[in-house]
Amino acid sequence: MMMRKLKRFLLGWSVSLLLAIASFSWLAPVQAGPMPIDDQGQPKTQLSARDIFRDAYEQRYTWNEKFPGYQAEVSLKYDGQLYHGLAQVSPDFQVTVKNMDDPDVSQLVKNQLQMEIxxxxxxxxxxxxxxxxxxxxxxxxxxxxxxxxxxDNGESRYKVRDKKIVQVNRTLGSMAVTVDSLEFITPAGGYLTEHFQTTFRDPKGKEVLLTQDVTDSHEKIGNYYLLTNRTIRSSDPKQPEQLNEADTLIRFNNIQPLRRA
Structure with missing residues (x-):
């Protein structure tokens, strides 16, 4: 039971970390290979760290001011059980999930959509x-x-390679988190991560507590790319064989844009 609750808690954090940070890509051209070092031992580059991060932030894929919102049928398989419901994202980015038998599962789906937003x-x-x-x-x-x-939220560390943020490191309370971005798509006007891995560690002992491998699919529906499928494989390091089988499958079907008032 404790492992189940832990996975539910970490699930939301892993998704939020990647979707809020690792999609900041399409950086301005940067120098590849080892960075030159100045007399003080600091890296030399014509771009500042702020410039690199700002360019990445401003060129990520986003929904514009005409975003109408949408509704969808939801199918979710979690820990071997299948759930169905309805989800809606409003034009002002409010999320509603209905008709799912388990309120915790409803919250799980809601978290995924909120992190996408x-x-x-x-x-x-x-x-x-x-x-x-x-x-x-x-x-x-x-x-x-x-x-x-x-x-204000403390310190974060990133790795940027080939115009992409490929790693994010943060400490969240009693948890240290590393997100590695592995696969991407590049629709017109932005950039999306579709495969990433998240590792949760004890920040003191550096012991790995949980890993998650997440694969997403996005489809263009109307004028916007929307999340249609998410597959999550969670693995306890004491039971590494669990990574071979997905424990969370989320599918958004019959997606329909809403009509703006």
Whole structure:
């Protein structure tokens, strides 16, 4: 029972981390390979860390001001049980989930849609990150820029390679989280991650507590790309064989745009 509750809690966090951060891509051109070092041992580049992150933020795929909202039928398989219901995202980004037998499962679906909305909304960089500070920490062996962000919510670390944010690191209370982005699509006007892995660790002992492998599908419905399918494989390091079988499958069927008032 405790593992089931833990997975439900972590499920929302893993999705929120990737969808809110790892979709900040389409960066301005950056130098590949090891970064030159100045006399003080700091990385040299013509772009600042803030420039790199801001360009990424401003060029991600988002829904514009004409977004009408939509409704969909939901099919969810969780821990071997199948659930059905209805979901709606309003033009002002409110989420409603109905007709599911288990309120916890309804909340799980609602969390997925809310996390999808977080990075689809158009919010100016200055409104969200103006007070944050950024620093280039170097490059890794593959030439990825390592960027450190400091703000009101603490510190985050990113890796940026080939115009993509490929890794996110954060500490959330008693949990350290790493998100690795693995596969992407590039629809006109933006960029979407469709395969990522999330690792949850004890920030003190660095012990791996849980890993999740997530595969998404997005389809263009009307004028907007919408999440149609999510597959999540959760694995306890003490039982690594669990990763071979998906424990959470979410499908949004019969998606219909709403009519704006």
């Amino acid at each position: 977080i990075h689809r909304r158009q919010i100016a960089f200055g409104d969200r990150h103006d007070q944050d500070t950024y620093a280039l920490a170097g490059t890794d062996k593959d030439g990825a820029f390592e960027i450190q962000e400091t703000g």
